[in-house]
Amino acid sequence: MNQVIQSSHVNQYNILDGGQLLKWVDTCACLSAERLAGYPCVTVSVDDLHFENEVKLGQVLNLKAQVNRAFTTSMEVGVKVSFESLTTQEIKPVCDAFITFVALDNNGKKVKLPPFLCQKPDEKTCFALANERRKVRITHANTVKQLIADYEINFKKDYFLIKNESTQLVESVELVLPPHANHHGNTFGGQVMAWMENVASISAGRLCHGLATLRSVDMVYFRGPSTVGDRIVLTSIVNNSFETSLEVGVRVEAYRYENGKIGERRHINSAFLSYDITSSGVKQLPPFLPEPKDGMRRQKEAAARRKIRLDRRYILSLQRNDRLSVAWSRTNAMYLCYGNITALSRIAGKSDWTVAASTTSVTLCTREQDGVLSFCVTLKPQTELCASDVFDVLKNPFKRVEWDPLTLSCDEVKRIGDEDGIYHTVMKSQTSEVPNDFVLLVSDRRPATDSDPYKVAFRSVTHDRVPQTTGFSRTEVACAGFVIRQDCGTCTEISYYNETNPKLVSYVTCDLAGLGNTENQNLIFCSKISTTCGIFLTLF
Numbered sequence: 001m002n003q004v005i006q007s008s009h010v011n012q013y014n015i016l017d018g019g020q021l022l023k024w025v026d027t028c029a030c031l032s033a034e035r036l037a038g039y040p041c042v043t044v045s046v047d048d049l050h051f052e053n054e055v056k057l058g059q060v061l062n063l064k065a066q067v068n069r070a071f072t073t074s075m076e077v078g079v080k081v082s083f084e085s086l087t088t089q090e091i092k093p094v095c096d097a098f099i100t101f102v103a104l105d106n107n108g109k110k111v112k113l114p115p116f117l118c119q120k121p122d123e124k125t126c127f128a129l130a131n132e133r134r135k136v137r138i139t140h141a142n143t144v145k146q147l148i149a150d151y152e153i154n155f156k157k158d159y160f161l162i163k164n165e166s167t168q169l170v171e172s173v174e175l176v177l178p179p180h181a182n183h184h185g186n187t188f189g190g191q192v193m194a195w196m197e198n199v200a201s202i203s204a205g206r207l208c209h210g211l212a213t214l215r216s217v218d219m220v221y222f223r224g225p226s227t228v229g230d231r232i233v234l235t236s237i238v239n240n241s242f243e244t245s246l247e248v249g250v251r252v253e254a255y256r257y258e259n260g261k262i263g264e265r266r267h268i269n270s271a272f273l274s275y276d277i278t279s280s281g282v283k284q285l286p287p288f289l290p291e292p293k294d295g296m297r298r299q300k301e302a303a304a305r306r307k308i309r310l311d312r313r314y315i316l317s318l319q320r321n322d323r324l325s326v327a328w329s330r331t332n333a334m335y336l337c338y339g340n341i342t343a344l345s346r347i348a349g350k351s352d353w354t355v356a357a358s359t360t361s362v363t364l365c366t367r368e369q370d371g372v373l374s375f376c377v378t379l380k381p382q383t384e385l386c387a388s389d390v391f392d393v394l395k396n397p398f399k400r401v402e403w404d405p406l407t408l409s410c411d412e413v414k415r416i417g418d419e420d421g422i423y424h425t426v427m428k429s430q431t432s433e434v435p436n437d438f439v440l441l442v443s444d445r446r447p448a449t450d451s452d453p454y455k456v457a458f459r460s461v462t463h464d465r466v467p468q469t470t471g472f473s474r475t476e477v478a479c480a481g482f483v484i485r486q487d488c489g490t491c492t493e494i495s496y497y498n499e500t501n502p503k504l505v506s507y508v509t510c511d512l513a514g515l516g517n518t519e520n521q522n523l524i525f526c527s528k529i530s531t532t533c534g535i536f537l538t539l540f
C-alpha cells in the first residue's frame, strides 16, 4: 500500500495521526492474510508497536506486508512501514508490525490454513522467527501480569492527599457503521485501534496541555468480535507520567440493542499506549498525582510496563558491536530469551556464507558484515544420527563435559522456564593456564513443524550470583549455537554458528588442512572446533 499523506490524515502539527496509521497497517496486513487464506480474516492480536519516525503532510507512506508463517488456524503477517519524502527522496522507517489473523468461513468457523511454503532465504528466516514471536505473544499476558505483581514502587506520602485524575478520564461511544467493518460485518481491528488512539490522545493532551505524540502501543489482543450495529464504548485514562512520556490505558467494550433493551457489555480489548511530549511544545510534564487505590494500582502497573518496554527496546536494538553481555533481570527475561533464539535464527538464515575450508566430514564457512565475522562449522549429514537424540545431548549444558574436551565444569545459575536457563561454564583456555568462564543463557527449541530445525542458542549474560572472580578469565559471546536439521527423516546435519567479536577475526582463516599446527592461533581455533565435532560424533 502506498498513501500520500493528505490534510485529512494529519493533526494540527501536520503530523500523521496515529489512529490513521494503525488502520492502514491492519488493512494492509489483512490483504496479505486473505490472499493466503482465501477467506475473510479477523485480527487476533497486534504485537508491541514502536513508532520510530513521524510522518508529515505531503510525504508518502509505504506499507509492505507478507505472511511470515501459517500455523494451524492462525497466521503471522509482518508489515514494514516506511515513508519517503518526495522532495528530498529520503526514506525512513516508521515501524515493523506483526499481526496475527485467523480466517473464518461463512459460518464464522475457523478455517484450517493451507501450508505456507517459503522460497527465499529471507522468507525462511521470517518463518523461523514467527514461531518464536508466537511463543512470546501467547504467554505475554501472563508474563506481564507476573512481572507487574513483583514490581515494587514507593509512593510518596502526600499521594494519599491528592486530587483525583478525573480530568484525564475520557469516555466516548462510537456506532459501528458499514464503512467500519469488513464484508462479513466484523469491525476492522485497525478501526477499533484508531478509536482507541483518539480517546487516548485526549487523555494524554489533558495531562500535558498540548498534543502528545504516539510512540508505542503494547500488545493488543482482540478477545471477541464486534459487528455493524454495535455501540463501542471506549474509556481511557492516564496511568502514569514520566519525564517526557506518559502511559494511557484504554478499555473497549461493545453492546447492542436487543429487543428494545441494552444488551450485555462485552469486553473487546484493552491496550496501553505511550506518548511523548517532545514535539508538543511542552517542556516538562506536570507531576502525575493518581487517586488512591485504583489510580495508585494503575500507576504502579504502568511503571512496571515501562520498565519492560525499555528493557525490550534495549535488547532488540542491541548492535553487534555493543557490549556482549546483557544483565539478566526478571523484566527482560522474556525478550532476552526471544533475542537469543532470534539472533541464532537470523545468522543461520543468511545465504551469503563463503566456504573457507572443507574436509570429508566438516565444512567451515565464514561471513563478514559491518566488521563482524561469523563462522559456521557444519558436519556433513550423518545417516546414523537421529536429530532429536543430538538435540537432547546438545541442549544439556551438563552433558557438554562428556563430549567437549575443553569444558571443565558446568553449574546451573537460574532456570527460567522449560526451554531457557542460565549456566556458569568453565572451559580450558588454549592460550593460558587460567581457565575461561562463561555465564551463558542457553535457550533450546524443538521444531514446531517438520520443516523447522532444532535449535540451541547461547549468549552471554551477567547475573549477580556469578560475579567475575580472579581464578577465571571471564569470556563473552554475543550469539552462538547449534542448528540441527533432520533431512528426509534419515539424515541429520549439525551446524555450529558463532558470531565472533573483532578480536577473533584473525583466528579464522581459510586453511583447515594444517589442524595440527598449534603454534598458530587460527589453527588452534579451527582445531578446537574440529576436535569438538569429532568427539561429539564418536559419542553416537
Ligand SMILES: CCCC(=O)SCCNC(=O)CCNC(=O)[C@H](O)C(C)(C)COP(=O)(O)OP(=O)(O)OC[C@H]1O[C@@H](n2cnc3c(N)ncnc32)[C@H](O)[C@@H]1OP(=O)(O)O
Residues within 6 Å of the ligand: 026, 027, 030, 041, 042, 043, 044, 045, 071, 072, 073, 074, 075, 100, 102, 110, 137, 138, 182, 186, 187, 188, 189, 190, 221, 222, 223, 224, 225, 226
Ligand atoms: C482488517 C481485518 C478485519 C478485522 O480487523 S476483524 C476485527 C478485530 N478482530 C476481531 O474481532 C476478532 C475477535 N476475536 C475472535 O473473534 C476470536 O478470538 C477468534 C479470533 C475467532 C478466535 O477465537 P477462539 O476460537 O477462542 O480462539 P483460539 O483460542 O482457538 O485461537 C485461535 C488461534 O489464535 C491463536 N491465538 C490465541 N491467542 C493468541 C494471541 N494472544 N495472539 C496470537 N494468536 C493467538 C491460537 O494459537 C490459534 O491459532 P492456531 O490454531 O494454533 O494456529
